Amino acid sequence: MKKLVSLALSLLVFVALLGGAEGEVSAKTNFSDIPSNHPYADQIYYLVNKGIINGYPDNTYRPNDKVTRREAAKMIGSAFNLNGTKRKTVFSDVKNTDYASGYIQSAYEAGYITGYGDGTYRPGGQMTRGEMSYLISKAFSFTASKKYYFVDVNPFSHQYDPINKIANNGVTIGYNDNTYQPKRDMTRAEFALFVARSLEPSFRVTKSQMSPETRIIKADWLNVRKGPDTSYSSVGLMKYGTTVSRYFVDGDWAYVKGSGLEGYVHTAYLGSPTSISGKIITVDPGHGDTDPGASANGLVEKEVVLAVSKKLRTYLEQAGAKVVMTREGDTYPSLSRRVEIAETSKSDSFISVHANNFHNDAAHGTETYFNKYAPKAKESEKLATYIQNRLYKAIDTSNRGVKHGDFHVIRENSITAVLVELGFLSNPSDAKKLASDSYRDKAAKAIYLGVMDYYESK
Secondary structure: OHHHHHHHHHHHHHHHHHHHHHHOEOOOOOOOOOOOOOOOHHHHHHHHHOOOOOEOOOOOOOOOOEOEHHHHHHHHHHHOOOOOOOOOOOOOOOOOOOOOHHHHHHHHHOOOOOOOOOOOOOOOOEOEHHHHHHHHHHHOOOOOOOOOOOOOOOOOOOOHHHHHHHHHOOOOOOOOOOOOOOOOEOEHHHHHHHHHHHHOHHHOOOOOOOOOEEEEEOOOEEEEEOOOOOOOOEEEEEEOOOEEEEEEEEOOEEEEEEOOEEEEEEHHHEEOOOOOOOOEEEEEEOOEOOEOOOEEOOEEHHHHHHHHHHHHHHHHHHOOOEEEEOOOOOOOOOHHHHHHHHHHOOOOEEEEEEEEOOOOOOOOOEEEEEOOOOOOHHHHHHHHHHHHHHHHHHOOOOEEEEEEOOOHHHHOOOOEEEEEEEEEOOOHHHHHHHOOHHHHHHHHHHHHHHHHHHHHHO
């Protein structure tokens, strides 16, 4: 008889433990592993008091255990008082004897769950945070009025909508690194937290809206894609100089909005905004080909100014400007052609770069010209002044000032136009500097900074 009693007790203990693992046993007192200072204690005990969740026979809740899809269906079913009577379900892998079969079928009939394409529910599989967002958003009929972004949730993906809905309704704010981690398995503590927040408004949280950063498109035409890779399809094109709002970065790709489009673009083609972002600037290296310009002290003007102009182009482009060169090699566009290039490209300004010469090597220094009769004379004078004030100081030459000049390329130009004379090739001191690559770089940077000064003043 004692053996029979012992066997019966052992069987009861086994059944109780099985029930704790699947069906769970109600906790009569506080769980030993959920102290009052546990971050989710209020939410867990709120659900316990409502009879939605239970603990285990050893009076634990086991908050870090993973939630199965079976358990999730039961918890949601309990929250909505769904029929939990064990019965046959539409899913081939859910037995009618499964303790959660009634809740699974009821949740299916209510439209909260759909299962997999092969007709299974996979009740023993673990519930991910992404799957949980579907379940919660459908069960509570959440809607969204705002767009919240997580670094690891593609706004074009099927998961974005439910995750955004629960974020809109105070169920989640994600992690500190602004990820949601949709593939991560839900723990029992997290599940309780999500359900409690869904049921009780006082538990809800507010996700901070991302403050996008302003950026400038630096490619002539840039594909905006549906994902962070060239394998994703394009939703459209953004042109050079377009101002966009950058919301987050995923590896080498950024999610941006602008010009009526939103999507992913490669970060290599995004620049920080400056006073010349999106401006079109024509840089005109003087002379070229059969017209060498001035020659002295072993230097040829066409070579010096082309070298400086290329460096200038780099500085301007790095600051977000689009640069149009009238020549990039040893060629000679006519003077009228140089003007035409600037005007047909709809440039905002025109900078012609030259070097001086004089029969007397005593002449030295830097000067910058504008034409006082040109359509944009006042603006041209301003630009010339800003460039001159930077240039002569940077390369330590004499300041010969800003002057009116009757040069074709600035006289006939309808846009803001200046002509820079870097220094005198005929002067040994000036020539030595202009022969130096470091001084050529200083000259280019000074002209660039003068251009920046001009546009910042506008």
